[in-house]
Amino acid sequence: MTNPAAAAPAVATTPKNDKRITNGWAMYDWANSVYPLVITSSIFPIYWSSVVKTATGTDSGKSPVDFLGFQVPGSSLLTYAISAAFLIIAIISPFLTSLADFSGRKKAxxxxFCYLGAASCAGLYFFDANTFTASTFVFIAATVGFSGSIVFYNSYLPDISTEDQYDRLSARGFSMGYVGSVILLIICLVINQFHEQVGISGTKAAQLSFLLTGFWWAGFAQIPFARLPKDPGRAASAGADNSGWLLNGFRELGKVWRELAYQPNLKRFLLAYFTYNxxxxxxxxxxxxxxxxxxHLEDSALIITILxxxxxxxxxxxxxxRLSEAIGNTRALSWSVVIWALICIAGYYVQAGWSFYALASVIGLTMGGIQSLSRSTYSKIIPENTPNTAAYFSFFDVTEKLSIVIGTATWGIISQQFGxxxxxxLALIVFFILGLIFLLTLRGKKLREDSRDDTFLPPPPASAPAELGRPQLR
Structure with missing residues (x-):
């Protein structure tokens, strides 16, 4: 069967392993990782708890607050807001990424989403007890911006590097993100610790941290925006009329969905990723x-621990x-999932003091590893040289977002019911055990199945010779 795209005019391809491009790509991790550190992990949750205490006139961040006429525990409301944000992006991202692939609007x-997230982070400068409800929605918008930009950012990985560089480039991106976010957190920590010396209140110091996060994110994002290549899109490569990019974008999504039926390894990995994530x-x-x-840890001790x-x-x-290079991606991921399960068991018994700091150290050691390996492993599984990288990564992104929705909602519901x-x-332990079981189904299988062109032909007959030279899962 003839591939219709074969007669399409040639389109310039992106050079792979170009240092200017790959370094520019990694700089987006440097830019946007300030959101998960400052907003998700450190200053914002502490500030949220203090605002809940002010709004309720109590000394507990778990006290019920009025939100749209409902009385919801403050700590649970934060997890519900996170769940809502990721549900929104899980619903819209498959359509947006298919449109991006066809129209060449990946960078746009x-x-x-970068500017949406950065502007919303800056908008949290106005968050206080009087703006609690509105600021909750601003926080949701910031989370949507962060998670929405990630899927398009991740989809560049197989476009700009060769497969043998996926693990290292992915790790470099996460490492750049950790370095950049640590620098900003130190700046914010200094402002929060010495706010009296500069004549501002503790509340204003925290709000300035949110403002700085927005400016840092949008400012450093200009580097990858300048260096990442333009995407010609499917319409350009096929010589088609680009005026119908909206409708054709939805068709691209359907094509990728049908292609998934012929890639059992990809489905197995997504199932494993969904559960352990x-x-x-x-x-x-x-x-x-x-x-x-x-x-009930002290705020300063908690932030320093996160740093x-x-x-x-x-x-x-x-x-x-490096471990994945030595023993294979799935073995390395399996070991990291085992460690995470042990972390949760220890977390059930942890108390304030040395045990908490020891546990945090182990979390830090495995946190970057499992995220980096998950991204690079998926890059190795999707069809080689596919023109639909953004659409394929949207399925990865939706899997991630739905897992966050279920995980954080489960946490909030159980916490609300049992106090x-x-x-x-305990629920998290179950998630990790299931994830490990699904990962083990990938052992000894080809990492990438037979790649076909974008006509999405049915799978080759069973008698066809196996594809040679593909990396193996171990």
């Missing part, structure tokens, strides 16, 4: 609120990249 979508992301999003409201955790994560990202976050940890 990346820029839109419920645990990983939930831990990352609730760790600070757990330390604040469950363990050290990020530094350890840099080592972890490179350590697991303690420790019971929520």
């Amino acid at each position: 979508f990346l820029q839109f 419920m645990g990983v992301q939930t831990v990352m999003y609730v760790a600070t609120i757990f330390g604040t409201d469950e363990l 050290l955790l990020q530094i350890v994560a840099i080592l972890g990202a490179y350590l697991f990249a 303690s976050m420790r019971y929520s940890i």
Whole structure:
């Protein structure tokens, strides 16, 4: 069967492993990683808890607050807001990424979500007890901006590097993100610790941190925006009329969905990623609120712990990249999932003091590794040289976002019902065990199945010779 795209005019391809491009790509991690550190993990959750206490006139961040006429525990409301944000992006991202692939607007979508997230972070400058409800929606918008930009950013990985560089480039991106976010957190930490010396209140110091996060994100994003190549899009490569890019974008999504039926390895990996990521992301999003409201840790000690955790994560990202080179991606991922399950078991019993700091160190070591390896492993599984990288990564992104929705919602519901976050940890252990089981189904299989062109032909007959030279899962 003839591939219709074969007669299409030639389109310039992006040079792979070009240092200017790959370094520019990694700089987006440097730019946007200030959101998960400052907003998700450190200053914002602590500030959220303090605003809840002010709004309710109590000394507990778990006290019920009025939100749209409902009385919701403050700590649970934060997890529900995170769930809502990721549900929104999970619904819209498949359509946006298919449109981006066809129309060549991948970078434009990346820029839109970047500016949405950065502007919303800056908007949290106005967050206080009087703007609680409105600021909750601003926080949701910031989360949508962050998560929306990630799918387009990730989809560049197979476009700009060769397969043998996926693990290291992915690890470099995460490491750059940890370094950049640590620098900003140190700046914010100094402002928050010495706010009296500069004549501002503790509240204003925290709000300035949110403002700085928005400016840092949008400012440093200009580097990848300048260096990442233009995407000609499917319409250009096929010589088609680009005026119908909206409708054709939806058709591209349908093509990728049908192609998934012929890639059992990809489906197995997405199932494994969906389950273990419920645990990983939930831990990352609730760790600070757990330390604040469950363990009653001092704010300064908690932020310093998170700072050290990020530094350890840099080592972890490179350590697991090297481990994957030695024993294979799925084995390295399996070991990281086992460690995460043990982390949750220890988390159920952890108390304030040395045990908390020891646990945080292990989390930091495995946090960067499992995120980096997940991204690079998926890059190796999707069809080689596919023109639909953004659409393929949208399925990866939707899997991630839905896992966050379920994970954080489960945490919030169990915590609300039982009055303690420790019971929520038990659910996370189940997620990691299931993720490990699904990962083990990939052992000994080809990492990438037979890649076909974009006509999405049915799979080759069973008698066809096996494709040679593909990397193996171990």
